Amino acid sequence: MESIPYFIIGAVVLVIIAAGFVTVNQGSVAVITVFGKYRRIMPPGLNFKIPLIEMVYKRISIQNRSVELEFQAVTQDQANVYFKAMLLYAVFNQSEETIKNVAFKFVDDRNFMQALIRTIEGTIRSFVATKKQAEILSLRTEIIQEVKKHLDDTLEQWGYHMIDIQLNDITFDEEIIKSMSRVVASNNLKAAAENEGQALLITKTKAAEAEGNAIKISALAEKEAAQQRGQGIALFREEVAKGMAQAAKEMTDADLDASFLLFSMWTEAIKHFGETGKGNVIFLDGSTDGMTKTINQMMGMMKMSEKAE
Structure with missing residues (x-):
């Protein structure tokens, strides 16, 4: 029997040794086993691993991983509620015990993912x-x-370990969504009506306050004007009385009859009525008795003014 060439043996040895190099x-x-048992x-x-x-x-990836759930x-x-969620998770750490749990707790990644999803669904x-x-x-x-608390x-x-979980969407059956929309719309209408009522109440209140202030200011102005008018009339009467008393005194000193002054005032008044009147009708008693009565009344007023002084 011919011997196997040495170069063939060498080539096989090199292939076996090369198969021992592993890139991770x-x-x-990478989890290494020996005859099915965990090694390192x-x-x-x-x-490098021992060939054969x-x-x-x-x-095992130690990077972050994500999964979407529905x-x-x-x-x-x-009421039926439909969830869409996104879970972000990763290997807890790179310790040997953790890697062994990841590698051997489940048969494969499909079974792990199924358990993970069912756990989250059950909790929610x-x-x-x-x-x-x-x-x-x-x-x-x-x-x-x-x-998070249960997972x-x-x-x-x-x-x-779980890094984060997000509930991206929460929806209900179409009928429930419609009823919720009607509830929101009715609440909005109620709030709008309440706001309009409050605005109207404020507007009316402010208008009433403004009207009250205007009336108050007008009344105060009218009161002050009346006081001014009364004071003006009183001063006018006072000055008239003083003038009449002075004129009567001067006529008495001149040895003239005071009734002449009254007659002069009477005629001046009739002249003033005629010059400044604008079509108004003024009834005067032009008889001798009426004139005498008027002059006596005016003389009585003069005497009262003198006594007041």
Whole structure:
């Protein structure tokens, strides 16, 4: 039997040795097993494994990963709520124990993802079942906090941690959306009516206040004007009385009859009526008795003025 050429043996050895070199990409690690049992972890870069003995069981990404979720929940008052969410998660750390959990807790990534999604859905459904449909839209933050509270410990046991979860959309059945729109519209109309009523009340109140102030100012002005008119009439009468008394005194000193002054005033008054009158009719008693009566009255007024002095 012919012997195998040495170069063939050498080539096979080189191939086997070359197969022992393993490249691990940045952002991932490789899990090495020996005959199916965990052996060690390969970090990023060029590594060497024992050919034909050590095997790369799984490459695990330690980068952030995201998944989108769509599911349905039912509220306490039997309303269907539809959620769209985005979950951001990553491997908890690069320790050996964590990597072993990630590699061996689930058969494959599909089973892990199914468990993750069902856990989130179950948590949200349990929370929503205790709330009424009208409360859900205002409880977005509380729902996220509830998921984080229940999911953090579970994910850590699987070797992961949740970075963030966002509820991108919360919707209801079409009939519920229409009824909610009608409720919002009626509330808006009610608020608008209340605002209009308040505005009208304020307008009327301000108008009444302005009218009251105007009346008050007008009354004060009228009062002051009346006082001024009264003072003017009083001063006028006072000056007339003083003038008449002075004239009567001068006529008495001149040894003249005071009735002549009154007659002169009488004729001056009739002249003034005739010159300044504008078609008005003035009835005067032009008889001798009427004139005598008028002069006596005027003389009585003069005597009263003298006594007042």
